[in-house]
Amino acid sequence: xxxxxxxxxxxxxxxxxxxxxxxxxxxxxxxxxxxxxxxxxxxxxxxxxxxxxxxxxxxxxxxxxxxxxxxxxxxxxxxxxxxxxxxxxxxxxxxxxxxxxxxxxxxxxxxxxxxxxxxxxxxxxxxxxxxxxxxxxxxxxxxxxxxxxxxxxxxxxxxxxxxxxxxxxxxxxxxxxxxxxxxxxxxxxxxxxxxxxxxxxxxxxxxxxxxxxxxxxxxxxxxxxxxxxxxxxxxxxxxxxxxxxxxxxxxxxxxxxxxxxxxxxxxxxxxxxxxxxxxxxxxxxxxxxxxxxxxxxxxxxxxxxxxxxxxxxxxxxxxxxxxxxxxxxxxxxxxxxxxxxxxxxxxxxxxxxxxxxxxxxxxxxxxxxxxxxxxxxxxxxxxxxxxxxxxxxxxxxxxxxxxxxxxxxxxxxxxxxxxxxxxxxxxxxxxxxxxxxxxxxxxxxxxxxxxxxxxxxxxxxxxxxxxxxxxxxxxxxxxxxxxxxxxxxxxxxxxxxxxxxxxxxxxxxxxxxxxxxxxxxxx
Amino acid sequence: xxxxxxxxxxxxxxxxxxxxxxxxxxxxxxxxxxxxxxxxxxxxxxxxxxxxxxxxxxxxxxxxxxxxxxxxxxxxxxxxxxxxxxxxxxxxxxxxxxxxxxxxxxxxxxxxxxxxxxxxxxxxxxxxxxxxxxxxxxxxxxxxxxxxxxxxxxxxxxxxxxxxxxxxxxxxxxxxxxxxxxxxxxxxxxxxxxxxxxxxxxxxxxxxxxxxxxxxxxxxxxxxxxxxxxxxxxxxxxxxxxxxxxxxxxxxxxxxxxxxxxxxxxxxxxxxxxxxxxxxxxxxxxxxxxxxxxxxxxxxxxxxxxxxxxxxxxxxxxxxxxxx
Numbered sequence: 001x002x003x004x005x006x007x008x009x010x011x012x013x014x015x016x017x018x019x020x021x022x023x024x025x026x027x028x029x030x031x032x033x034x035x036x037x038x039x040x041x042x043x044x045x046x047x048x049x050x051x052x053x054x055x056x057x058x059x060x061x062x063x064x065x066x067x068x069x070x071x072x073x074x075x076x077x078x079x080x081x082x083x084x085x086x087x088x089x090x091x092x093x094x095x096x097x098x099x100x101x102x103x104x105x106x107x108x109x110x111x112x113x114x115x116x117x118x119x120x121x122x123x124x125x126x127x128x129x130x131x132x133x134x135x136x137x138x139x140x141x142x143x144x145x146x147x148x149x150x151x152x153x154x155x156x157x158x159x160x161x162x163x164x165x166x167x168x169x170x171x172x173x174x175x176x177x178x179x180x181x182x183x184x185x186x187x188x189x190x191x192x193x194x195x196x197x198x199x200x201x202x203x204x205x206x207x208x209x210x211x212x213x214x215x216x217x218x219x220x221x222x223x224x225x226x227x228x229x230x231x232x233x234x235x236x237x238x239x240x241x242x243x244x245x246x247x248x249x250x251x252x253x254x255x256x257x258x259x260x261x262x263x264x265x266x267x268x269x270x271x272x273x274x275x276x277x278x279x280x281x282x283x284x285x286x287x288x289x290x291x292x293x294x295x296x297x298x299x300x301x302x303x304x305x306x307x308x309x310x311x312x313x314x315x316x317x318x319x320x321x322x323x324x325x326x327x328x329x330x331x332x333x334x335x336x337x338x339x340x341x342x343x344x345x346x347x348x349x350x351x352x353x354x355x356x357x358x359x360x361x362x363x364x365x366x367x368x369x370x371x372x373x374x375x376x377x378x379x380x381x382x383x384x385x386x387x388x389x390x391x392x393x394x395x396x397x398x399x400x401x402x403x404x405x406x407x408x409x410x411x412x413x414x415x416x417x418x419x420x421x422x423x424x425x426x427x428x429x430x431x432x433x434x435x436x437x438x439x440x441x442x443x444x445x446x447x448x449x450x451x452x453x454x455x456x457x458x459x460x461x462x463x464x465x466x467x468x469x470x471x472x473x474x475x476x477x478x479x480x481x482x483x484x485x486x487x488x489x490x491x492x493x494x495x496x497x498x499x500x501x502x503x504x505x506x507x508x509x510x511x512x513x514x515x516x517x518x519x520x521x522x523x
Numbered sequence: 524x525x526x527x528x529x530x531x532x533x534x535x536x537x538x539x540x541x542x543x544x545x546x547x548x549x550x551x552x553x554x555x556x557x558x559x560x561x562x563x564x565x566x567x568x569x570x571x572x573x574x575x576x577x578x579x580x581x582x583x584x585x586x587x588x589x590x591x592x593x594x595x596x597x598x599x600x601x602x603x604x605x606x607x608x609x610x611x612x613x614x615x616x617x618x619x620x621x622x623x624x625x626x627x628x629x630x631x632x633x634x635x636x637x638x639x640x641x642x643x644x645x646x647x648x649x650x651x652x653x654x655x656x657x658x659x660x661x662x663x664x665x666x667x668x669x670x671x672x673x674x675x676x677x678x679x680x681x682x683x684x685x686x687x688x689x690x691x692x693x694x695x696x697x698x699x700x701x702x703x704x705x706x707x708x709x710x711x712x713x714x715x716x717x718x719x720x721x722x723x724x725x726x727x728x729x730x731x732x733x734x735x736x737x738x739x740x741x742x743x744x745x746x747x748x749x750x751x752x753x754x755x756x757x758x759x760x761x762x763x764x765x766x767x768x769x770x771x772x773x774x775x776x777x778x779x780x781x782x783x784x785x786x787x788x789x790x791x792x793x794x795x796x797x798x799x800x801x802x803x804x805x806x807x808x809x810x811x812x813x814x815x816x817x818x819x820x821x822x823x824x825x826x827x828x829x830x831x832x833x834x835x836x837x838x839x840x841x842x843x844x845x846x847x
Contacts, residue, residue, distance in 0.1 A: 034802075036604045043604070044562040117576050117606045119560035123569055171606040193615060194794030195689050218688055220792040221802070224671055225687050229792070232678035232686040369805070400807050404554030418563065431564045441566030 025213040027516055030226045030235035034219030038191060039174035040159040041112050044120045046419075049157075050513045051217065054199055056159035056182035059086060059105065060152055064509040064518060065329065066263065066423030068152055072100065072160055072183065078466050081147045086155075088138040092206045094162045095181045101137040107163035115171065124441070125154040147464040149471050153422045159184075185210045185517060194219065199516075212516050230255065230499055237500035239514040243316040243372060249499050258498045260508025261320050261327055264419040266371055268364075268381065268489040269432070270298060271412045273449035279363040279412035283391065291360055292412070298486035300350040301413075304388040305381060306342040311492050314376045318497060322490035324483050325420065325428040327510075332425025332462075332475030337483055339490075347388040359389025365406065366415030368396040372494055378415045381491075406447050414447060417494075421511065425475045429459045433482040450487040528828075535824045542820055543594070546813050547587050555579060556603050556807035577603050590813070599814035604803070609810035613796050613818060618698045619689055620788070620795035624780040626702065626711055627718035628773070634719075635726025636769065640757065642727060643734025654727060661724030670717045670790040677713060685710050687792035714791040718784055722776055729772055733765030740764075767837055774830035782819045 033047035040052035061071035073086040092100040109132060113123045128151060131143035142151060162181050169179035180188045185207065186199035199215040218235060220226040223242040227249070229235045241249065241257070250257050270292045271277040277290040291297045307321035320327065321339040328335070351359060362385070366378035375396040382392035392413075396402075406414050420428045435451040436443035442456075443449075455478050462474035483490070498506045498514065507518040557573050565573075574580050578589065593600055599609040642654040678686035690707035692699040701707025737743060738761070746756045785797035792798075796815060803811040 037606060042606060043560070117601060119557060119573050119577065119603055120562045120565060121569065124564070124566050192794065194798060218792070220687060222789050222792065225674070225790055225792050228674045228679055229686045232674070232682060234678070234686050234688070398805070400559055400805060401554055403558040407558055427564055438567040441568060444566055445563045
């Protein structure tokens with residue numbers, strides 16, 4: 001018995017040695033989220049979009065700071081107000097060797113709105129296109145209803161599939177690998193759901209040669225387990241390192257950390273529309289007119305929040321106080337807006353000026369399993385508001401319960417997050433600050449129903465202005481107008497952290513994706 | 524026997540129906556899965572399209588009728604999240620969970636019963652007392668903590684075993700199993716031990732109690748008086764008598780082992796169905812939740828039935844048809 005046990009232990013150790021020996025060519029990634037499908041158009045969600053980049057390519061790709069870079073398209077120009085012309089890359093082949101042409105692009109754009117049972121599609125990204133004109137196999141024109149300055153941004157969100165394999169293919173065909181034939185840097189080998197996805201390098205890739213021969217992506221959703229998997233050497237790199245573990249991991253001499261600010265904004269949405277809002281009463285519990293319709297009250301709430309303390313204490317330094325909806329450097333960001341300074345006295349004075357010298361009572365709602373430390377942030381905000389006289393109760397709930405209620409306008413003050421995947425401001429302006437308009441598709445996440453005609457007008461103007469400088473100026477003005485009117489109360493941008501074993505380096509991305517091409521060996 | 528089976532099966536059908544209705548209505552009232560699944564910047568038109576595609580715009584009773592019709596044909600609907608038949612998604616994960624549960628049960632039986640017998644016979648010396656101390660620990664330490672400790676000790680510190688995931692699998696009778704490969708076995712040891720700890724303690728206690736009780740019985744005295752060897756007295760006569768409660772309890776526990784391996788599966792990133800259902804509850808993937816619970820209930824029903832039948836084999840006094 002004893003001998004057998006020792007034999008087993010020896011075998012296990014040998015296995016580990018073998019695994020370590022092969023690792024120069026193999027990169028094993030521990031991921032927080034598992035894709036729900038490998039069909040790149042089935043579910044528009046981060047975990048899926050991330051894995052799709054391994055196998056497929058986009059016409060336009062985003063670099064690690066979400067600037068647009070040539071992908072399968074080498075150039076894109078507006079030939080007139082309503083027509084964009086894209087020149088496609090020549091000599092690109094799919095994994096099976098068949099050439100990539102404009103037909104595949106046309107097929108992809110036509111496929112997107114037709115994927116059955118898609119719980120979240122890319123339809124909005126292609127809805128501006130009214131007609132697709134193939135000029136020659138490597139030139140394609142998109143005719144749009146009106147001017148569409150955002151078309152290149154939208155083209156940078158979805159991946160191009162092969163017409164040959166995509167035609168008639170179901171989501172299951174992509175999952176099994178049958179239809180997952182892309183132009184991307186890696187070929188899909190197998191997907192064992194819940195356990196791992198294996199990729200092999202595409203040696204005929206048109207882009208820079210990939211540093212890794214084999215990629216094994218393992219979904220490890222439990223934070224503690226993911227960290228343990230890295231420490232034990234089972235994986236080489238992990239994403240979304242929990243803030244609480246960052247301190248001890250950075251002391252570990254066998255590991256390296258990489259941090260990058262993200263576009264994930266954590267903010268408060270406040271009901272600034274209804275006269276009668278459900279979660280507000282006076283200090284005696286009697287219904288009162290919604291105080292948050294008054295910009296001075298909204299300003300007071302913003303001033304009452306100590307963003308630096310939240311970033312330092314609750315987020316362990318892994319957050320950057322926010323003044324607007326995207327960090328500086330992105331299209332449409334204002335250079336003049338600065339994070340509101342912590343000023344409880346000023347907040348009290350504003351409340352008194354607005355007619356609430358003794359404050360009022362409110363409940364803040366938030367999810368407790370969606371964003372980093374979301375429940376704790378809601379707690380902290382509530383304490384800070386209570387300190388200036390707004391007696392705040394906290395109610396946090398699982399995301400599965402929370403978002404439905406928040407969208408049904410059951411709350412008055414809520415903690416939410418927003419990640420601007422397109423990397424420019426019109427996306428968040430349109431969804432968060434534009435007046436809710438079901439028909440035009442604006443304000444889809446405007447759960448406070450903030451409404452400011454000036455913001456609406458500026459944004460709508462920007463959306464039909466193709467000239468980049470003018471477009472940007474309009475966005476900046478819209479952002480400044482909305483933020484100075486406290487349409488939302490920004491708190492901070494999350495900082496993404498990757499941890500990897502010594503000898504590797506990761507060029508952290510603002511979109512949070514873990515891409516093999518950004519992992520390099522340092523030596 | 525036949526009447527017994529028919530009655531059991533019809534009772535089970537009612538249980539399944541009521542359960543499916545409860546879960547269906549419950550999930551419906553928690554919220555709309557589209558609110559979680561859809562990209563937050565989706566337009567209202569896109570939202571409406573997604574709701575319609577998944578059939579969530581129909582009234583609840585109609586959704587339930589559609590589900591019932593499908594279920595009678597073995598179709599539990601497509602998962603909202605994976606867009607594949609719910610039953611297929613679950614059955615893909617079932618072998619991993621079964622393998623883990625069987626291994627854990629195996630560990631619990633081969634360690635628990637002998638240790639329990641020793642503890643029962645030597646209740647007052649140090650061996651017996653230490654075994655009982657171990658079983659108290661096994662009972663009272665929370666599974667997730669023990670799991671993390673096992674990972675920290677055996678994976679992170681000693682680097683002997685992998686910290687999670689399932690190893691290489693090979694096909695055995697068309698089912699992927701991992702215990703036949705070395706990497707599979709290495710991956711299996713920690714989670715199975717973690718899951719087995721509580722059951723081992725349970726087996727120890729049950730066996731010990733049974734042994735202590737039976738050792739006082741007349742038949743043991745008689746057997747000894749007859750001159751039978753101690754091994755035969757304990758290994759055959761006592762063993763046979765203590766097995767009934769042990770099998771009953773462990774049988775029931777086996778169901779819970781499969782159904783509630785969730786914690787262990789999550790900590791060890793084991794690709795089983797417990798982890799699947801947790802993920803599905805998080806996004807309100809109703810077809811998976813309902814199908815999973817129906818499968819679990821069916822499993823409990825079958826296990827109970829098997830335990831009842833085993834009873835009648837072990838103890839000839841139990842007659843299945845006569846419990847009216």
